[in-house]
Amino acid sequence: MSEENAHRPSVLFVCLGNICRSPLAEAALRHAAEAAGLDMEIDSAGTASWHTGKAPDPRSCADALKHGIDISRYAARQVTAGDFQRFDRIVGLDAANLADLRRIAPVKAKARLSLLLDHVPGMEGQDVEDPYYGGPEGFETTWAQVRQAAQGLVAELSVARG
Numbered sequence: 001m002s003e004e005n006a007h008r009p010s011v012l013f014v015c016l017g018n019i020c021r022s023p024l025a026e027a028a029l030r031h032a033a034e035a036a037g038l039d040m041e042i043d044s045a046g047t048a049s050w051h052t053g054k055a056p057d058p059r060s061c062a063d064a065l066k067h068g069i070d071i072s073r074y075a076a077r078q079v080t081a082g083d084f085q086r087f088d089r090i091v092g093l094d095a096a097n098l099a100d101l102r103r104i105a106p107v108k109a110k111a112r113l114s115l116l117l118d119h120v121p122g123m124e125g126q127d128v129e130d131p132y133y134g135g136p137e138g139f140e141t142t143w144a145q146v147r148q149a150a151q152g153l154v155a156e157l158s159v160a161r162g
């Protein structure tokens with residue numbers, strides 16, 4: 001196996017609170033990578049520290065469970081400077097998250113930054129809207145979007161590994 005093929009791809013998803021959107025993105029990519037037989041490091045974090053240590057929002061947990069995935073043991077954390085060296089890719093859920101990531105990125109960051117919906121053909125440049133203040137249907141929209149992005153990322157990373 002070549003050096004490049006031996007590398008385990010790593011992706012960090014980042015939203016604001018790390019309790020609604022990014023845990024669902026983490027769950028969707030874990031599921032898609034496993035289904036594709038792709039060994040990866042996957043995590044999520046928030047730009048804010050408000051919910052550090054807390055489980056995902058009960059509405060995110062319920063939505064993931066509806067799709068057969070238990071995320072109730074995930075714990076929120078804030079993104080760190082070290083994440084920019086540890087991960088190959090850091091994916092912001094919306095434009096504000098991405099702008100915050102660009103602002104705090106160390107000069108010598110390894111991670112390539114992108115917007116989550118840039119990984120869904122036809123949805124480039126769009127935000128995953130924050131479902132925090134709305135009803136349960138918003139979480140289902142989030143799930144549909146992160147699931148498509150997870151499939152896109154798996155396809156991109158599978159091609160990159162050739």
Ligand code: 4NP
Binds near residue numbers: 018022131132
């Ligand atoms: P998230 O949603 O960024 O998708 O985790 C939010 C969670 C909490 C808050 C805002 C957004 N909050 O204001 O506490």
